[in-house]
Amino acid sequence: MPSNMELRRISATPSPATGVRTAPTVAKMIDTTTCIGCKACEVACQEWNDLFNADIALEAPSEFGSYQTMPDLTANFWNLIRFNEHVEKRPDGSEKFHWLMAKDQCMHCEDPGCLKACPAPGAIVQYTNGVVDFQQEHCIGCEYCVTGCPFDIPRLSKKTKKVYKCTLCTDRLAYGLEPACIKACPTGCLQFGTKEHLVQIANARVEQLKHNGYEKAAIYDPPGVGGTGVIYVLGLGDQPELYGLPNDPHVPWTVSVWKHALKPIGSLLMIGALLGTIIHYVRYGRNEAPGMRKVDREEV
Amino acid sequence: MAVSRREFLKISTAGGVGIVAFGFDLAPAYAVVRELKIERTTETRSICPYCAVSCGVIIHTLGDKSKNVTGTTVVHVEGDPDHPVNRGTLCPKGITLKHDIVNNTRLTKPMYRASGSDHWEEKSWDWMIDTIAQRMKKTRDDTFIEKNAAGQTVNQCPGMAIVGGCTDNNEVNYLLVKWLRSLGVLYTDNQARL
Numbered sequence: 215m216p217s218n219m220e221l222r223r224i225s226a227t228p229s230p231a232t233g234v235r236t237a238p239t240v241a242k243m244i245d246t247t248t249c250i251g252c253k254a255c256e257v258a259c260q261e262w263n264d265l266f267n268a269d270i271a272l273e274a275p276s277e278f279g280s281y282q283t284m285p286d287l288t289a290n291f292w293n294l295i296r297f298n299e300h301v302e303k304r305p306d307g308s309e310k311f312h313w314l315m316a317k318d319q320c321m322h323c324e325d326p327g328c329l330k331a332c333p334a335p336g337a338i339v340q341y342t343n344g345v346v347d348f349q350q351e352h353c354i355g356c357e358y359c360v361t362g363c364p365f366d367i368p369r370l371s372k373k374t375k376k377v378y379k380c381t382l383c384t385d386r387l388a389y390g391l392e393p394a395c396i397k398a399c400p401t402g403c404l405q406f407g408t409k410e411h412l413v414q415i416a417n418a419r420v421e422q423l424k425h426n427g428y429e430k431a432a433i434y435d436p437p438g439v440g441g442t443g444v445i446y447v448l449g450l451g452d453q454p455e456l457y458g459l460p461n462d463p464h465v466p467w468t469v470s471v472w473k474h475a476l477k478p479i480g481s482l483l484m485i486g487a488l489l490g491t492i493i494h495y496v497r498y499g500r501n502e503a504p505g506m507r508k509v510d511r512e513e514v
Numbered sequence: 515m516a517v518s519r520r521e522f523l524k525i526s527t528a529g530g531v532g533i534v535a536f537g538f539d540l541a542p543a544y545a546v547v548r549e550l551k552i553e554r555t556t557e558t559r560s561i562c563p564y565c566a567v568s569c570g571v572i573i574h575t576l577g578d579k580s581k582n583v584t585g586t587t588v589v590h591v592e593g594d595p596d597h598p599v600n601r602g603t604l605c606p607k608g609i610t611l612k613h614d615i616v617n618n619t620r621l622t623k624p625m626y627r628a629s630g631s632d633h634w635e636e637k638s639w640d641w642m643i644d645t646i647a648q649r650m651k652k653t654r655d656d657t658f659i660e661k662n663a664a665g666q667t668v669n670q671c672p673g674m675a676i677v678g679g680c681t682d683n684n685e686v687n688y689l690l691v692k693w694l695r696s697l698g699v700l701y702t703d704n705q706a707r708l
Contacts, residue, residue, distance in 0.1 A: 219547050257606040261590065264551075266613075339545045349545055385548035397593060400603045 219388045223340040225332035231339075239344040240387065241322075241409040242396060243416050245447040246457060247423060247431075248403035249315035251295055255395035255404060256283055259293040259319075262383060262394035281313075289371035292380040293319040293395055296458050300450075314450065316457040317395075317404070320367045320380035322346050322443025327465035330473055331362025344409065344443050347384050350376040364439060364463035382443065412445060419447050438464040552590050554578065559594055561681040562608045566706045568680045569608055570597020573615070588615045650674065654697060671698035678704035 220233030260266055278285050281297045298314040326346045329338040337352040338359060348359075348368070355375040359368045368377045383393035391397075396406040405412060416433045423431035432451020435441050448457060455461055517525070555574040562569045574590040577583035591611040595602035614620070624642045625634040637645075657673030676694045678687055687704070694702060 216547075219545070221545055224545075252606055254604060254606045254609060257609045258592075258604070261609050261612065262592075336545065341545075347545065347547075351546070381548075385550050388547045389550040389553065391550075394592070397595075397602050398604050398606075398609055400600070400605055402603075 216388045218341070218343050219384065220342045221339050222342045222344075223326075223329055224336055225329045225338040226335045233342040235342065237341070237343040239409040240382070240443065241344070241407065241412045242382070242393065242444045243405040243407075243412040243447070244317045244444065245403040245405075245416075245419055246315050246317075247428070247447060247449045248401050249295070249317070250401055250403075251281065251297060251313060251315050252400060253283060253295055254398040254400055255317060256291075256293050256295060258394040258398035259380070260291070262386070263292070263381075265290045265292070287318060287367065287369055287379075289369040289374075289378045292378065293317065298457055300456055314457050316446070316459065317444075318367075318458065319395075319444065320346065320382070321365050321439070322380075322382055323364075324440030324442065325465065327362035327364055327439065327469060328359035328368060329362075330465055331358040331469045333358060341384070343387065345382045345384055345387065346443075347381050348377060348379060350374070350378070353377055358469075362465060362469045364460055364465060409441075409443065409445075416445055416447050420451070423447070423449060434459060436460075436463050438462050555589060559597075561683075562604070562611060563614075563679070563681050564607050565605075566680045567599060568706060569600035569604055570594030571604065571608065571611060573611070588612050591615075650697070658698065669698045670700055672700060674699050675701035675703070678702070678706070680705045682706075 218237040220235055220237070221231035222233050224231050275285065280299075282294065284291055284294055287294050294317075296316045296318050298316055300312045300314045302310045302312055304310060322345055324344065326338070326340060328348075329340060329346060332338045333356060334352050334354045337349055337354065338346065339349060340346050353376040355370060355377065357368075357370055357377060359377055360366070360370070368379045370377050383391070383395075386393060392406040396404045405415065407415075413433070413435065416435075420431045420433055428449045430450050430452045432448055434446035434448050434451065434454055434457075446454075446457070446459070448454060448459075450456055552574045555576060556579050558573040558575065560571050560573055562571050570593065571591050572594045573588055574592075575586055575588050577586045589612070591609070593600050593602040593604040593608075624637050624639055626637040626642065626645075627634045653673045654671050657671060659668055659670045659672065662668045674697070676690065676699055678690055682690065682704070691702070
């Protein structure tokens with residue numbers, strides 16, 4: 215495995231991950247103000263990941279009142295441009311219709327809720343470059359990651375009973391290439407680089423937008439999940455929910471309680487029960503029901 | 515120390531169970547990154563044939579072009595980062611070029627529909643080129659204007675027009691214009707203008 219793909223975190227594994235080499239944390243930047251909704255990134259994703267198949271045509275209704283390709287993400291459609299419709303109320307009383315384009319895909323959280331919630335060892339990993347990836351060979355299809363994800367991204371495949379999502383093109387990153395969606399984007403609203411540089415670029419763009427009349431422009435890099443590997447520049451940065459993004463995403467408290475409190479208690483109880491059984495057997499022997507006849511080999 | 519057969523079997527079994535139970539992990543490696551599917555494919559640089567923008571593309575074909583690689587197929591098409599027009603980007607239609615090439619309905623032979631006919635016929639390239647040449651000669655002979663009404667030499671051929679395509683490069687377009695001017699053709703256009 216290339217050194218930029220060493221592991222930083224592994225799901226449901228008590229021992230630390232094996233990655234010791236450092237790798238730059240990579241990120242995607244999505245400037246929602248320059249997205250024209252051409253969907254080149256969607257097609258690039260489908261093409262690179264070889265996800266073109268008849269299932270998609272079956273899953274997508276032909277009409278659902280939107281220019282969006284699909285109503286929602288699916289197990290074989292990992293990158294969806296959401297055509298969020300918004301009517302701006304202007305101070306003079308007039309109204310103006312806007313599309314608030316948002317690229318919906320895995321956010322590659324620094325503190326991934328899916329990985330925390332996953333009970334299958336090695337089914338969800340985080341590489342040293344920050345990318346969160348699912349290993350379907352180890353996936354047990356329990357969908358706890360769907361519960362753990364604050365952005366509602368992972369999808370269970372009905373066919374394979376495994377969960378799938380955007381991999382940030384790990385196969386391309388491992389060989390030093392950028393993700394397929396980033397390469398395709400004709401307007402340059404998608405950009406790829408190190409997190410450090412992209413945050414600078416995004417902040418510069420926010421300043422430019424504020425200067426151009428978007429007073430509410432802001433960068434979306436939610437601290438509730440430790441920052442994300444996908445950062446947005448939002449024209450209406452004070453209302454990320456208009457773009458379908460949670461205002462202040464956190465790993466659900468149920469996952470934390472379960473993993474940090476209930477799971478150790480459960481493990482202790484199980485070990486206790488086992489020990490108790492052994493001690494009881496040694497001290498008192500097996501339980502014999504009244505009237506039970508001992509059967510010896512000789513008698514048979 | 516002498517070990518009987520029975521004792522040997524007991525020790526082996528206990529040892530085996532112990533190894534399996536305490537730390538001999540048969541599970542595969544934790545994370546496997548998918549291999550780069552275009553790592554050793556043959557790269558062919560080309561131009562997207564769809565619109566007038568003429569984006570550069572790289573077509574990835576299975577195999578290294580060696581003698582016995584015959585029934586190969588295109589596995590991926592993506593933007594050419596060295597092409598000055600698109601610098602690696604592509605539109606949603608251009609990205610699907612693989613399906614333009616690997617497609618049952620793709621036209622691979624010259625087809626001819628005669629004037630007034632209701633169906634297409636398959637013809638050879640030789641027949642096509644000969645027929646086109648004959649008709650061009652006939653059209654030029656029929657419509658050629660050597661001198662205009664004022665008696666000036668013009669050498670015009672107004673019976674024909676030529677349209678270039680977006681995949682024609684500078685050199686092709688240069689030759690095309692040279693050739694059509696030598697025929698006297700005045701009406702020219704190119705899809706790249708549209």
